[in-house]
Amino acid sequence: MTPASDIAYIAFEGDRCVASGDLRMVARAAKETLDRRRDTVVLVFGSSSGPVEIDFRGSVDDVLARLPNPERAVAAEDVAQPAPRGPGRPKLGVVARExxxxxxxxxxxxxxxxxxxxxxxxxxxxxxRANKDKDRVRQAREAAYRFIAAMGENKPHYEEVARALFAGDAERFQAWTAAWPADVRDHARRLAATAFEQPAAPAVAG
Structure with a gap:
Protein backbone atom coordinates (compact mmCIF):
# COMPACT_ATOMS: atom_id res chain seq x y z
CA MET A 1 0.00 0.00 0.00
CA THR A 2 1.30 3.44 -0.92
CA PRO A 3 2.12 5.50 2.20
CA ALA A 4 -0.22 8.42 2.87
CA SER A 5 2.73 10.78 2.76
CA ASP A 6 3.23 9.86 -0.92
CA ILE A 7 -0.35 10.84 -1.83
CA ALA A 8 -0.69 14.61 -1.59
CA TYR A 9 -4.27 14.67 -2.93
CA ILE A 10 -6.87 12.09 -3.85
CA ALA A 11 -10.25 12.34 -5.62
CA PHE A 12 -13.27 10.08 -5.18
CA GLU A 13 -16.30 9.69 -7.39
CA GLY A 14 -18.64 8.07 -4.93
CA ASP A 15 -16.62 5.24 -3.40
CA ARG A 16 -14.22 4.95 -6.34
CA CYS A 17 -10.83 6.66 -6.43
CA VAL A 18 -10.46 8.47 -9.75
CA ALA A 19 -7.04 10.06 -9.21
CA SER A 20 -4.26 10.59 -6.69
CA GLY A 21 -1.12 12.71 -6.82
CA ASP A 22 -0.44 16.43 -6.95
CA LEU A 23 -3.29 18.94 -6.86
CA ARG A 24 -3.23 19.88 -10.54
CA MET A 25 -3.32 16.27 -11.71
CA VAL A 26 -6.12 15.37 -9.31
CA ALA A 27 -8.15 18.49 -10.13
CA ARG A 28 -7.83 17.77 -13.87
CA ALA A 29 -9.01 14.18 -13.44
CA ALA A 30 -11.88 15.28 -11.20
CA LYS A 31 -13.01 17.93 -13.70
CA GLU A 32 -12.84 15.47 -16.60
CA THR A 33 -14.92 12.99 -14.57
CA LEU A 34 -17.53 15.66 -13.84
CA ASP A 35 -17.67 16.66 -17.51
CA ARG A 36 -18.26 13.06 -18.57
CA ARG A 37 -20.94 12.42 -15.97
CA ARG A 38 -22.81 15.59 -15.16
CA ASP A 39 -24.93 13.95 -12.43
CA THR A 40 -22.00 12.65 -10.39
CA VAL A 41 -20.20 14.10 -7.36
CA VAL A 42 -16.43 14.16 -6.94
CA LEU A 43 -14.75 14.89 -3.61
CA VAL A 44 -11.08 15.85 -3.34
CA PHE A 45 -9.06 15.31 -0.16
CA GLY A 46 -5.63 16.46 0.97
CA SER A 47 -3.48 13.93 2.77
CA SER A 48 -3.52 16.08 5.91
CA SER A 49 -6.07 18.82 5.26
CA GLY A 50 -9.25 16.83 4.72
CA PRO A 51 -11.77 17.86 2.02
CA VAL A 52 -10.43 20.42 -0.48
CA GLU A 53 -12.74 23.02 -2.03
CA ILE A 54 -12.18 23.33 -5.80
CA ASP A 55 -14.20 25.55 -8.12
CA PHE A 56 -15.04 23.28 -11.06
CA ARG A 57 -16.84 25.91 -13.14
CA GLY A 58 -15.70 26.49 -16.70
CA SER A 59 -13.12 24.54 -18.66
CA VAL A 60 -10.28 22.38 -17.35
CA ASP A 61 -7.92 25.30 -17.95
CA ASP A 62 -10.23 27.58 -15.95
CA VAL A 63 -10.22 25.15 -13.04
CA LEU A 64 -6.43 24.76 -13.09
CA ALA A 65 -5.90 28.53 -13.33
CA ARG A 66 -7.83 29.04 -10.08
CA LEU A 67 -5.77 26.53 -8.13
CA PRO A 68 -3.19 27.89 -5.69
CA ASN A 69 0.39 27.68 -6.88
CA PRO A 70 2.18 25.55 -4.24
CA GLU A 71 5.50 27.14 -5.14
CA ARG A 72 4.16 30.61 -4.38
CA ALA A 73 1.64 29.83 -1.66
CA VAL A 74 3.69 30.28 1.47
CA ALA A 75 1.93 30.37 4.81
CA ALA A 76 1.80 33.91 6.17
CA GLU A 77 3.17 32.83 9.52
CA ASP A 78 6.32 31.55 7.85
CA VAL A 79 7.05 34.83 6.09
CA ALA A 80 9.31 37.31 7.83
CA GLN A 81 7.85 40.78 7.74
CA PRO A 82 10.31 43.40 6.42
CA ALA A 83 11.57 45.81 9.04
CA PRO A 84 14.00 48.70 9.03
CA ARG A 85 17.59 47.53 9.29
CA GLY A 86 19.29 48.48 12.51
CA PRO A 87 22.57 47.71 14.21
CA GLY A 88 23.39 44.17 15.22
CA ARG A 89 22.65 40.79 13.69
CA PRO A 90 19.63 40.70 11.33
CA LYS A 91 16.64 38.80 12.73
CA LEU A 92 16.08 36.46 9.81
CA GLY A 93 12.73 34.66 9.83
CA VAL A 94 11.45 36.40 12.97
CA VAL A 95 7.77 37.37 12.92
CA ALA A 96 6.28 39.66 15.55
CA ARG A 97 3.03 38.38 17.11
CA GLU A 98 1.07 39.21 20.22
CA ARG A 129 11.27 18.00 19.89
CA ALA A 130 9.75 16.35 22.95
CA ASN A 131 6.31 15.94 21.36
CA LYS A 132 7.37 15.17 17.79
CA ASP A 133 6.11 11.57 17.85
CA LYS A 134 2.90 12.45 19.67
CA ASP A 135 2.19 15.31 17.26
CA ARG A 136 2.73 13.06 14.25
CA VAL A 137 0.30 10.46 15.66
CA ARG A 138 -2.27 13.14 16.53
CA GLN A 139 -2.07 14.73 13.08
CA ALA A 140 -2.45 11.35 11.39
CA ARG A 141 -5.47 10.51 13.56
CA GLU A 142 -7.11 13.84 12.76
CA ALA A 143 -6.47 13.43 9.02
CA ALA A 144 -7.92 9.90 9.06
CA TYR A 145 -10.96 11.06 10.98
CA ARG A 146 -11.66 13.92 8.56
CA PHE A 147 -11.62 11.41 5.71
CA ILE A 148 -13.80 8.75 7.33
CA ALA A 149 -16.24 11.41 8.57
CA ALA A 150 -16.73 12.56 4.97
CA MET A 151 -16.61 9.18 3.25
CA GLY A 152 -17.52 6.59 5.86
CA GLU A 153 -20.46 7.99 7.78
CA ASN A 154 -22.93 5.90 5.76
CA LYS A 155 -20.68 2.82 5.72
CA PRO A 156 -21.13 -0.27 7.92
CA HIS A 157 -19.70 0.01 11.45
CA TYR A 158 -18.78 3.69 11.03
CA GLU A 159 -19.02 4.43 14.75
CA GLU A 160 -16.94 1.38 15.65
CA VAL A 161 -14.29 2.46 13.11
CA ALA A 162 -14.14 5.95 14.63
CA ARG A 163 -13.88 4.56 18.16
CA ALA A 164 -11.09 2.18 17.14
CA LEU A 165 -9.20 5.05 15.52
CA PHE A 166 -9.28 7.24 18.63
CA ALA A 167 -8.57 4.26 20.89
CA GLY A 168 -5.45 3.47 18.87
CA ASP A 169 -6.75 -0.04 18.21
CA ALA A 170 -5.36 -1.00 14.79
CA GLU A 171 -6.75 -4.54 14.89
CA ARG A 172 -10.33 -3.39 15.44
CA PHE A 173 -9.92 -0.62 12.86
CA GLN A 174 -8.81 -3.18 10.26
CA ALA A 175 -11.66 -5.52 11.17
CA TRP A 176 -14.43 -2.92 11.12
CA THR A 177 -13.30 -1.39 7.81
CA ALA A 178 -13.06 -4.78 6.08
CA ALA A 179 -16.58 -4.46 4.65
CA TRP A 180 -16.01 -0.96 3.24
CA PRO A 181 -15.54 -0.36 -0.51
CA ALA A 182 -11.93 -1.15 -1.40
CA ASP A 183 -10.75 2.34 -2.38
CA VAL A 184 -12.30 4.02 0.66
CA ARG A 185 -11.10 1.26 2.98
CA ASP A 186 -7.53 1.34 1.66
CA HIS A 187 -7.18 5.11 1.90
CA ALA A 188 -8.68 5.20 5.40
CA ARG A 189 -6.18 2.55 6.50
CA ARG A 190 -3.34 4.38 4.76
CA LEU A 191 -4.15 7.62 6.59
CA ALA A 192 -4.61 5.86 9.92
CA ALA A 193 -1.41 3.81 9.77
CA THR A 194 0.71 6.45 11.50
CA ALA A 195 -1.99 6.98 14.15
CA PHE A 196 -1.41 3.42 15.32
CA GLU A 197 2.35 3.73 15.64
CA GLN A 198 3.81 3.42 19.12
CA PRO A 199 6.03 6.34 20.20
CA ALA A 200 9.68 5.42 20.34
CA ALA A 201 10.87 4.38 23.78
CA PRO A 202 13.33 6.74 25.45
CA ALA A 203 16.94 5.74 25.02
CA VAL A 204 18.45 4.09 28.08
CA ALA A 205 22.02 4.92 28.95
CA GLY A 206 24.27 1.91 28.91
Missing part, protein backbone atom coordinates in the same frame (compact mmCIF):
# COMPACT_ATOMS: atom_id res chain seq x y z
CA UNK A 99 1.39 36.80 23.15
CA UNK A 100 -0.89 37.04 26.19
CA UNK A 101 0.59 35.82 29.48
CA UNK A 102 -0.04 36.28 33.17
CA UNK A 103 2.25 38.59 35.18
CA UNK A 104 4.08 35.64 36.77
CA UNK A 105 4.90 34.31 33.30
CA UNK A 106 6.36 37.64 32.20
CA UNK A 107 8.37 37.85 35.43
CA UNK A 108 9.85 34.41 34.85
CA UNK A 109 10.64 35.16 31.21
CA UNK A 110 12.33 38.43 32.12
CA UNK A 111 14.74 36.52 34.35
CA UNK A 112 15.84 34.15 31.58
CA UNK A 113 19.08 34.53 29.67
CA UNK A 114 18.49 36.43 26.43
CA UNK A 115 15.12 37.83 27.51
CA UNK A 116 11.53 36.81 26.89
CA UNK A 117 11.72 36.23 23.13
CA UNK A 118 14.75 33.96 23.30
CA UNK A 119 13.27 32.01 26.21
CA UNK A 120 9.94 31.53 24.41
CA UNK A 121 11.63 30.32 21.23
CA UNK A 122 13.73 27.89 23.24
CA UNK A 123 10.66 26.53 25.06
CA UNK A 124 8.76 26.08 21.80
CA UNK A 125 11.69 24.26 20.17
CA UNK A 126 12.08 21.97 23.18
CA UNK A 127 8.35 21.19 23.20
CA UNK A 128 8.40 20.45 19.46
Missing amino acids: VTLLPRHWEWLAQQSGGASVALRRLVDEAR
Whole structure:
Protein backbone atom coordinates (compact mmCIF):
# COMPACT_ATOMS: atom_id res chain seq x y z
CA MET A 1 0.00 0.00 0.00
CA THR A 2 1.30 3.44 -0.92
CA PRO A 3 2.12 5.50 2.20
CA ALA A 4 -0.22 8.42 2.87
CA SER A 5 2.73 10.78 2.76
CA ASP A 6 3.23 9.86 -0.92
CA ILE A 7 -0.35 10.84 -1.83
CA ALA A 8 -0.69 14.61 -1.59
CA TYR A 9 -4.27 14.67 -2.93
CA ILE A 10 -6.87 12.09 -3.85
CA ALA A 11 -10.25 12.34 -5.62
CA PHE A 12 -13.27 10.08 -5.18
CA GLU A 13 -16.30 9.69 -7.39
CA GLY A 14 -18.64 8.07 -4.93
CA ASP A 15 -16.62 5.24 -3.40
CA ARG A 16 -14.22 4.95 -6.34
CA CYS A 17 -10.83 6.66 -6.43
CA VAL A 18 -10.46 8.47 -9.75
CA ALA A 19 -7.04 10.06 -9.21
CA SER A 20 -4.26 10.59 -6.69
CA GLY A 21 -1.12 12.71 -6.82
CA ASP A 22 -0.44 16.43 -6.95
CA LEU A 23 -3.29 18.94 -6.86
CA ARG A 24 -3.23 19.88 -10.54
CA MET A 25 -3.32 16.27 -11.71
CA VAL A 26 -6.12 15.37 -9.31
CA ALA A 27 -8.15 18.49 -10.13
CA ARG A 28 -7.83 17.77 -13.87
CA ALA A 29 -9.01 14.18 -13.44
CA ALA A 30 -11.88 15.28 -11.20
CA LYS A 31 -13.01 17.93 -13.70
CA GLU A 32 -12.84 15.47 -16.60
CA THR A 33 -14.92 12.99 -14.57
CA LEU A 34 -17.53 15.66 -13.84
CA ASP A 35 -17.67 16.66 -17.51
CA ARG A 36 -18.26 13.06 -18.57
CA ARG A 37 -20.94 12.42 -15.97
CA ARG A 38 -22.81 15.59 -15.16
CA ASP A 39 -24.93 13.95 -12.43
CA THR A 40 -22.00 12.65 -10.39
CA VAL A 41 -20.20 14.10 -7.36
CA VAL A 42 -16.43 14.16 -6.94
CA LEU A 43 -14.75 14.89 -3.61
CA VAL A 44 -11.08 15.85 -3.34
CA PHE A 45 -9.06 15.31 -0.16
CA GLY A 46 -5.63 16.46 0.97
CA SER A 47 -3.48 13.93 2.77
CA SER A 48 -3.52 16.08 5.91
CA SER A 49 -6.07 18.82 5.26
CA GLY A 50 -9.25 16.83 4.72
CA PRO A 51 -11.77 17.86 2.02
CA VAL A 52 -10.43 20.42 -0.48
CA GLU A 53 -12.74 23.02 -2.03
CA ILE A 54 -12.18 23.33 -5.80
CA ASP A 55 -14.20 25.55 -8.12
CA PHE A 56 -15.04 23.28 -11.06
CA ARG A 57 -16.84 25.91 -13.14
CA GLY A 58 -15.70 26.49 -16.70
CA SER A 59 -13.12 24.54 -18.66
CA VAL A 60 -10.28 22.38 -17.35
CA ASP A 61 -7.92 25.30 -17.95
CA ASP A 62 -10.23 27.58 -15.95
CA VAL A 63 -10.22 25.15 -13.04
CA LEU A 64 -6.43 24.76 -13.09
CA ALA A 65 -5.90 28.53 -13.33
CA ARG A 66 -7.83 29.04 -10.08
CA LEU A 67 -5.77 26.53 -8.13
CA PRO A 68 -3.19 27.89 -5.69
CA ASN A 69 0.39 27.68 -6.88
CA PRO A 70 2.18 25.55 -4.24
CA GLU A 71 5.50 27.14 -5.14
CA ARG A 72 4.16 30.61 -4.38
CA ALA A 73 1.64 29.83 -1.66
CA VAL A 74 3.69 30.28 1.47
CA ALA A 75 1.93 30.37 4.81
CA ALA A 76 1.80 33.91 6.17
CA GLU A 77 3.17 32.83 9.52
CA ASP A 78 6.32 31.55 7.85
CA VAL A 79 7.05 34.83 6.09
CA ALA A 80 9.31 37.31 7.83
CA GLN A 81 7.85 40.78 7.74
CA PRO A 82 10.31 43.40 6.42
CA ALA A 83 11.57 45.81 9.04
CA PRO A 84 14.00 48.70 9.03
CA ARG A 85 17.59 47.53 9.29
CA GLY A 86 19.29 48.48 12.51
CA PRO A 87 22.57 47.71 14.21
CA GLY A 88 23.39 44.17 15.22
CA ARG A 89 22.65 40.79 13.69
CA PRO A 90 19.63 40.70 11.33
CA LYS A 91 16.64 38.80 12.73
CA LEU A 92 16.08 36.46 9.81
CA GLY A 93 12.73 34.66 9.83
CA VAL A 94 11.45 36.40 12.97
CA VAL A 95 7.77 37.37 12.92
CA ALA A 96 6.28 39.66 15.55
CA ARG A 97 3.03 38.38 17.11
CA GLU A 98 1.07 39.21 20.22
CA VAL A 99 1.39 36.80 23.15
CA THR A 100 -0.89 37.04 26.19
CA LEU A 101 0.59 35.82 29.48
CA LEU A 102 -0.04 36.28 33.17
CA PRO A 103 2.25 38.59 35.18
CA ARG A 104 4.08 35.64 36.77
CA HIS A 105 4.90 34.31 33.30
CA TRP A 106 6.36 37.64 32.20
CA GLU A 107 8.37 37.85 35.43
CA TRP A 108 9.85 34.41 34.85
CA LEU A 109 10.64 35.16 31.21
CA ALA A 110 12.33 38.43 32.12
CA GLN A 111 14.74 36.52 34.35
CA GLN A 112 15.84 34.15 31.58
CA SER A 113 19.08 34.53 29.67
CA GLY A 114 18.49 36.43 26.43
CA GLY A 115 15.12 37.83 27.51
CA ALA A 116 11.53 36.81 26.89
CA SER A 117 11.72 36.23 23.13
CA VAL A 118 14.75 33.96 23.30
CA ALA A 119 13.27 32.01 26.21
CA LEU A 120 9.94 31.53 24.41
CA ARG A 121 11.63 30.32 21.23
CA ARG A 122 13.73 27.89 23.24
CA LEU A 123 10.66 26.53 25.06
CA VAL A 124 8.76 26.08 21.80
CA ASP A 125 11.69 24.26 20.17
CA GLU A 126 12.08 21.97 23.18
CA ALA A 127 8.35 21.19 23.20
CA ARG A 128 8.40 20.45 19.46
CA ARG A 129 11.27 18.00 19.89
CA ALA A 130 9.75 16.35 22.95
CA ASN A 131 6.31 15.94 21.36
CA LYS A 132 7.37 15.17 17.79
CA ASP A 133 6.11 11.57 17.85
CA LYS A 134 2.90 12.45 19.67
CA ASP A 135 2.19 15.31 17.26
CA ARG A 136 2.73 13.06 14.25
CA VAL A 137 0.30 10.46 15.66
CA ARG A 138 -2.27 13.14 16.53
CA GLN A 139 -2.07 14.73 13.08
CA ALA A 140 -2.45 11.35 11.39
CA ARG A 141 -5.47 10.51 13.56
CA GLU A 142 -7.11 13.84 12.76
CA ALA A 143 -6.47 13.43 9.02
CA ALA A 144 -7.92 9.90 9.06
CA TYR A 145 -10.96 11.06 10.98
CA ARG A 146 -11.66 13.92 8.56
CA PHE A 147 -11.62 11.41 5.71
CA ILE A 148 -13.80 8.75 7.33
CA ALA A 149 -16.24 11.41 8.57
CA ALA A 150 -16.73 12.56 4.97
CA MET A 151 -16.61 9.18 3.25
CA GLY A 152 -17.52 6.59 5.86
CA GLU A 153 -20.46 7.99 7.78
CA ASN A 154 -22.93 5.90 5.76
CA LYS A 155 -20.68 2.82 5.72
CA PRO A 156 -21.13 -0.27 7.92
CA HIS A 157 -19.70 0.01 11.45
CA TYR A 158 -18.78 3.69 11.03
CA GLU A 159 -19.02 4.43 14.75
CA GLU A 160 -16.94 1.38 15.65
CA VAL A 161 -14.29 2.46 13.11
CA ALA A 162 -14.14 5.95 14.63
CA ARG A 163 -13.88 4.56 18.16
CA ALA A 164 -11.09 2.18 17.14
CA LEU A 165 -9.20 5.05 15.52
CA PHE A 166 -9.28 7.24 18.63
CA ALA A 167 -8.57 4.26 20.89
CA GLY A 168 -5.45 3.47 18.87
CA ASP A 169 -6.75 -0.04 18.21
CA ALA A 170 -5.36 -1.00 14.79
CA GLU A 171 -6.75 -4.54 14.89
CA ARG A 172 -10.33 -3.39 15.44
CA PHE A 173 -9.92 -0.62 12.86
CA GLN A 174 -8.81 -3.18 10.26
CA ALA A 175 -11.66 -5.52 11.17
CA TRP A 176 -14.43 -2.92 11.12
CA THR A 177 -13.30 -1.39 7.81
CA ALA A 178 -13.06 -4.78 6.08
CA ALA A 179 -16.58 -4.46 4.65
CA TRP A 180 -16.01 -0.96 3.24
CA PRO A 181 -15.54 -0.36 -0.51
CA ALA A 182 -11.93 -1.15 -1.40
CA ASP A 183 -10.75 2.34 -2.38
CA VAL A 184 -12.30 4.02 0.66
CA ARG A 185 -11.10 1.26 2.98
CA ASP A 186 -7.53 1.34 1.66
CA HIS A 187 -7.18 5.11 1.90
CA ALA A 188 -8.68 5.20 5.40
CA ARG A 189 -6.18 2.55 6.50
CA ARG A 190 -3.34 4.38 4.76
CA LEU A 191 -4.15 7.62 6.59
CA ALA A 192 -4.61 5.86 9.92
CA ALA A 193 -1.41 3.81 9.77
CA THR A 194 0.71 6.45 11.50
CA ALA A 195 -1.99 6.98 14.15
CA PHE A 196 -1.41 3.42 15.32
CA GLU A 197 2.35 3.73 15.64
CA GLN A 198 3.81 3.42 19.12
CA PRO A 199 6.03 6.34 20.20
CA ALA A 200 9.68 5.42 20.34
CA ALA A 201 10.87 4.38 23.78
CA PRO A 202 13.33 6.74 25.45
CA ALA A 203 16.94 5.74 25.02
CA VAL A 204 18.45 4.09 28.08
CA ALA A 205 22.02 4.92 28.95
CA GLY A 206 24.27 1.91 28.91
